[in-house]
Every structure is written in C-alpha cells, then in structure tokens.
Amino acid sequence: MPNNLINKNGLVLLGCGKMGSALLKGWLADGINAKSINIIEPNPTKWLKKIPEINLNKKLPEAPAVVVLAVKPQMMKEALSKIKKLRDTETIFLSIAAGSTIHMFEAELGADSKIIRAMPNTPASVNKGITALIGNNSTTEADIALSEKLLGAVGQTVRLTEEAQMDAVTAISGSGPAYVFYLVEALAKAGEVQGLSPSLSMKLARATIVGAGVLTELSLEEPSQLRINVTSPGGTTQAALEVLMDKEIGISPLINQAVNAAAMRSKELGK
Secondary structure, three states, X not given: OHHHHHHHHOEEEEOOOHHHHHHHHHHHHOOOOHHHEEEEOOOOOHHHHOOOOOEEOOOOOOOOOEXXXXXXXXXXXXXXXXXXXXXXXXXXXXEOOOOOOHHHHHHHHOOOOEEEEEEOOHHHXXXXXXXXXXXXXXXXXXXXXXXXXXXXXXXXXXXOOOHHHHHHHHHHHXXXXXXXXXXXXXXXXXXXXXXXXXXXXXXXXXXXXXXXXXXXXXXXXXXXXXXXXXXXXXXXXXXHHHHHOOOOOOHHHHHHHHXXXXXXXXXXXXX
C-alpha cells in the first residue's frame, strides 16, 4: 500500500547528495517506480543523470504523497520556497536535515502541515543505517508508517516519544559513526607504536572493528557478555580493559563527555 500511494501521487526529493542518493537507491530497490520520483538537485551526479525515468529538476507534481527534505540546513530556507504551495495539504514533509526543528518547519509550511523530523546516519549508504523519527501533531499513524517504510530502505528505524530526544539521538547515532572511525584510527596508530607497519596495523584495526560490530548485531548475548567472553582472567585483554574501564580516566567518562558535547551543540543548532 505505501508504494502504491507513492507510485500514484509521486514522491519529491529535495537534495540528492550522499544521504539522498542512499535513500534513492533503497527506494528503487524496494520497488518504488522511478517515474514517480521527482528530484530537485542543482549538482546532480553522473549516476543520477543516468536514471532517465526519474524526473530531475522538472516541474513538481501538484499533490505528492511525500516530500523528503535532504538538503543541508543552511540551504533549507531556499528549498522550502520551492514547495510552499504544498503547505497545509495532505503531503507529508519528511526532513532528514540535522538541527532543523519541527517548529521551524511549521513556521514555514503551516502548523497544519504533516511534518516528520528524522535523524539518519551515514551507514545508510551501505543499508546499515538507523534512523530516529517523530512527527508533529498533524501526522497520523499511517503517515509515520509510510515514513518508516521510506527510511527503512536503508536500515532500521526507531520512533521517539518527544522531539527533545533528538539531541541525544544526534549525539549517539547521528555523530556516532565518526567516533567509531576515530577508534579505528587510534587502534591502528597504537599498532604502529608496537612495531607494526601502517598498512598491516590498519588492516587489523578495520577488520577487528567490523567483525566486532557484526558479532554485536548477530549475537543473542549482550555486549557486556561478549566482552567477558573475550576476557581471560589475568590475560592480555584484562590488562587492556583495566586501563579502558578506569572510572576516572577510562573510555566511559570520556565517551560521556563527548556525547554530552555533541548533544549540547545539537541544542544550540536547533535554536
């Protein structure tokens, strides 16, 4: 039914950068008719130009089922000017722009418009993303379900109970991939200090983080138990964990500080 509604009324994608492209690939793979997709993108990639069925930078449909806002926050006002004729209609406005609040969209598009704010993350580019979303008072269960269907094309989705939670989501899953990437860098550098070549150390670090991530996802055991499973009493892992789990200078207080800094910045950007 969701795909039928989109194929009938059309879908508009404002912005087709990395995240927009990831979503588009997921939609096409999920059976959405390319002819029903309308994209506004001033700098289309070669890949995008090679999909002739898609309506690229053409006149938008009169009453699309969904408008997905995937432009950078600083470009949002300009993007909204292209769709203001749709305010207070049955069209769903689904935003994946960081820091752009529901209140801001209601001010631009009308309080009666159906507005859903979502926060995806970059692993969506390999269909391993997770997106948190929440709608305004004008949205229905069907609107949320349709948005979940669209966002689910690139990974998991979770619903929030209040928009204020979006700052924490941004700090954990939105910015979180960068923390993991930095962990790979740090682990590889530590290997070099121990005498490994840069290429070998990086290969070991990459494979270790990827493998541990997949194991975390697929295992029925909690991460804490997985950690215990690797830790032999008096062994090498325990020696390392005594440093990492130090209550004052270990990784937990450091991560708390980092996540708090990201959440505070998210709050500032949303004002």
